[in-house]
Amino acid sequence: MLQKTYEAFTVTIEDKVAHIQMSRPEAMNTMNKAFWNELPAIIRDIDMNVRARCIVISSTGKHFSAGMDLAVFGSGEGGGKVDRYVAAEAFRSNIRQIQSSFNVLEEARVPVLFALHGGVIGGAIDMISAGDIRWCTKDAFFTIMETNIAMTADVGTFPRLQRYIPEGWVKEMAYTGRRIDSATAKDIGLVNDVFETHEACVAHALATAREIASKDPLTVTGCKTLINYARDHNTADTLDYIGVWNAAMLPPSHMQEAFAARAEKRDPDYPDLLKLRDTPM
Structure with a gap:
């Protein structure tokens, strides 16, 4: 702690x-x-x-x-x-x-x-x-x-x-x-x-x-990003953005880990998000 x-x-x-x-x-x-x-x-x-x-x-x-x-x-x-x-x-x-x-x-x-x-x-x-x-x-x-x-x-x-x-x-x-x-x-x-x-x-x-x-951090941040985007944009624009997001960041390896953890009755092990720079370069 x-x-x-x-x-x-x-x-x-x-x-x-x-x-x-x-x-x-x-x-x-x-x-x-x-x-x-x-x-x-x-x-x-x-x-x-x-x-x-x-x-x-x-x-x-x-x-x-x-x-x-x-x-x-x-x-x-x-x-x-x-x-x-x-x-x-x-x-x-x-x-x-x-x-x-x-x-x-x-x-x-x-x-x-x-x-x-x-x-x-x-x-x-x-x-x-x-x-x-x-x-x-x-x-x-x-x-x-x-x-x-x-x-x-x-x-x-x-x-x-x-x-x-x-x-x-x-x-x-x-x-x-x-x-x-x-x-x-x-x-x-x-x-x-x-x-x-x-x-x-x-x-x-x-x-x-x-x-x-306990959930996949990439999925959770994706949900937050897309829900907030949908709040401020129309349905057509949001659906297009969701498509772009998933095309770039839909994680097959994370999904495989989710299925494996369920089958093996254990907690899934997902990677954390990466650290961000606090300056432009």
Whole structure:
């Protein structure tokens, strides 16, 4: 087992599964500067260096996350008069950088699973929308909080959330800033299932991650790539891309190993994905 501690997270890697826990319960796991810097670095390290075949993200304390740490809003350069148009451009560029911290969840070759509890608030909705599968506890609730503080959610909620739940629910949550409870979240498809306790929810997520990690990594990353592609393209384009993918990466030797393992009643032994370069050359 490998374990590493950061300011905002604790990461444990075991059985080819990475468990990333948000670790600032005293601050309701608000998303401070360290959070925005550490999360993409952790995900990229796991993905590019093939440290795990699946990732589970959970949290600690009373709430999964209360969203953006308000101190982040006051982190700009101060002093002197600044042209408002120049300031607007800088603000847009800074938002894009923050958005990229969640983009890595979607871009990772391995699946990213969420075990949620308590409040999933504001920026936490942006975060979980970029993952692959979500479960929650019975006490969980979900809020697009930005509306309640006179903001428009800007880190991924709108383009991603409506891929999972009906547009009417996205609009109701966004326009009103109301909470939805765990039962509603399951009914509308935001989460796959609801558990009585945090421990049971995390245990289920880790068990599912271990099951995914036992499958052929090339097949799993192919599924993630093609499902995400299908979400953003029409059927004809997706079918063509699937054909190209399989023409290049359908692995007969991996299929033979799957059949042999079944016949011999043993676990299959698949090769890991290759490490990726962290620089262009």
